[in-house]
Amino acid sequence: MIYFDKVSKVYSSTSTALEEVSFAIEAKEFISLVGQSGAGKTTLLKLLLSEEKPTSGRVFFESIDVHSLAKKDLVLLRRKIGTVFEDIRLLPNKTAYENIAFAMEAAGKTPEEIERDVPQVLELVNLLGRSWHFPRELSRGECQRVAIARAIINQPDVIIADEPTGNLDPLNTWEIINILKKINELGTTVILATHNKSIIDSLGRRVVTLEKGRIVRDDKEGRYIV
């Protein structure tokens, strides 16, 4: 479904983020990318979203070279990928409900669909009572749950979660991970980048380990070993 073909990303002569990385992700997989800060996890995800362009190599999503897409088609691609960021990135001037509705509006959904789906997904992340709060009025954990709700609202094929539990307390961390697991069970591919050992060990799913821009391990039922 997703295929990285000898992808390199060089920011400057002294900073190489990725070096000839190749691997494939199957549909409905729950894959974890691990590695220390600066190992290239975030760069890899940015390349998939076409937020950055690779220095060499190609990234395929459903056999389409992501970086050959025109702007208009890129918009369509991004609607198939839901994203959750470490720094959450909610729109600060919109309420929880509006943040989620925005993704639906952007995708051209009808008002009826929005009124039907948004409360449902808010219930899934257990935030129905906080719909009309602004991000500044919510805790970090709550914000991250809103962000996940926003990522899944358009039923994407893939969810990318880049350190979604960074800066969260253990209780919120597990809540986030459980939501991601639930989403994966419903048939969505999940790509999780993290350096949280206990999460990886408890998941018991495929783990790809990055070190200094290279893949050093790829285990089917991996544990966190760095």
Added chain:
Amino acid sequence: MIWIKAKRILKAGFINFWRNGWVSLATVLIMVITLFTIGSLIFSRAILGSMVAQIQDKVDISVYFKTDSQKQDILALKDEISKLGEVKNVEYVSAEQALENFKERHKENAMITQSLEELNANPLGATLNIKTKEPSQYEAVAKFLNAESQAPTGSIIDKINYLQNKKIIDRLTKIIDSAKNLGSILSIILVIISIIVTFNTIRLTIYISREEIGVMRLVGASSRFVSGPFIVEGIMYGVISSIITMVLFYPLTTWLGPMTENFFSGVNLFKYYISNFGQIFLLLLFIGATLGALSSFIAVRRYLKV
């Protein structure tokens, strides 16, 4: 679907404007200054224009005729002058009228009144007052009259005052011309400066939102769907600013109206404001909305590249 999208963009623009309260207020304030500058220019052009018209109206050539000249000769010359392309109008003042005017002007001066009474005959001749369309055209008319007065058969013309007034008229023509030029250069510079300031203010307001723009793109919003609300906001800055500017001009022109009427004799700014309200408002509205929309469009484009 297009209607739903348009409605969403419009609604998002309104909501952003409202929720960014302080930023919107600051931007509106800056734009009010710009529109106020432009409005003031419109008013000062009106004052300058009517001043120029008044001065030009006061400039004329007077032709004095000998006391023994016949009325029909003078009227014949008047017709001839009227046919000149440069001439706007020719006014005939008879000898009797000239005497009346003279008496009226000097009625306070006992000596003049007395000495006039002692004279039995009217010492004044008839006069023609000539006005041209442009101040620069007096030269040509004066030449024509000079030729007329030096006709070998003898002339009924006693005196042409143009040559005495020539210097003043020349100077006036120059002052009016340079005032017009200086005025337009200054206005262009002022307008450019205020437009640049407004443009940069709007760019700053969008710079604040640059991360949001990136997030919207990553969530899958099209360029148009992201930039639309910002352009709506820009238009709102323009609409609100033009309304505030027009409201501000009301007390200002009320206050300045009588003063300008005395000083520039005739132009009452307040009356000008009232009678041209619609036109000035539409112009400011158009400039404000265009400036807002265009600035937003250019500024957002930068952050849409993600």
